[in-house]
Amino acid sequence: MKIITTRILLGLVVLGLCSCNSVKSTSPTNNSQNNPQTQPPIKLAGSSSSVTVLKVLTEAYQANNQTATFEFVSQGQSEGAIAALKNGIVDIASSSHKLKPEEDNGKIQYRELAEDLLIVATHNSVKGVTNVTTDQLKSIYAGKITNWKELGGPNAKILVLDRPEDESAKKLLRKYYLGQDKTTTQAVILNKEGELIDTLQSTPYSIGAFSLAYSLINQLPVNRLNLNGTAPNKANFTNGKYQMVRHLGLIWQKTPTSNTQKFIDFVFSPEGTKLLQDKGFIPHN
Structure with a gap:
């Protein structure tokens, strides 16, 4: 498989915490030493699939609390973010899975925040394909269907953009659609969800799975697919027709x-x- 990775600028070895490239918030004033009225930064770490919800919340909070500052320490995996919290590196961790008993040291607390639907989408060059069945999606990821014309689309090779097997997106795809079939060796594996989204937008005839909320917030010009005739939206999640969702x-x-x-x-x-x-x-009730 082809693997695309990013250069780690600052290494932090705590379980799956794969980068510690601190990203300061966009607040006009970020340094509590230069501005005594500015609060000490709240440090956050999260999985790459849950960082979007953190940014939405921190930006809204800062809009009404201008002395508040935030520092994003990591966008790695949930396990790494939780480890960073337990080691006192951050104040808050976000996770795309519920806190596991073995992750709980008795000093931290977990609360479910929201559900985020996982969608399957293509580059907008894929015209004429608006729905795929479970069998078709399995065949795409397994490399058995390799051209969009087999599904009524353009005569072009399908490029599968995928995530590592231990990431929430791939786990959900396997749970609801792919089963345990091997993924094609021609798939491009991207370590972070943001990398997959950027690659899908810039690569004609590609397909991948990622956050519905991110797609809506950023108004991504992508082709969101129905799965087995069911659109990925809140109504279909509520009525139980669309179940592929991440718990943040x-x-x-x-x-x-x-x-x-x-x-x-x-x-x-x-x-x-x-x-x-x-x-x-x-939002979780």
Whole structure:
């Protein structure tokens, strides 16, 4: 398989925490030493598939709390973000899976935040294909269907963009559609969801799976596919017709700082819930 990776600028060896390239928030003032009114930064880490919800929430919080600052420490895997929290490197971790018993050291707490539908989409060059069945999707990922014309689309080779087997997107694809069939060796494996999205947008005739909310928030010009005739939307999730969804949660210390607690209170407030709904997430009841 072809593997696309990014150069790690700052290494942090904690389970799956694959990068520690600190990304400062876009707040006009970020340095509490230069501005005594600015709060110490709240440090966050999350899986690449859950960082979108963190950015939505932090940007909205800062809009009404201009002294608040955030520092994104990692966009790796959920396991790495949780390890960073337990080691005191960050204040909040986001995860695309529920906290496992073996991950709980008794000093942290987990709360489910929202569901995020996983969609299968193609580059907008794929005309004439709006729906695929389970068998067709399995055949695409297995390399048995290799040209879009076999599905009523253009006469062009299909390029499968995929995620590693231990990532939530691939696990969900296998659970609901792919089963245990081997993925074609011609697939391009991308370590982060953002890399897959960027590659899909710039690569004609490609196909991949990623966040519906991200697609809606950024108004991506991609071709979102129906699966077995079912569109990936909130209504079909609610009525049980579309089940491929990620469960996003937040984890923080049981005794957080006051700044962290204020942000957490906002996240789970009616205002935070409405914000998530407006951005395409399905807030957890």
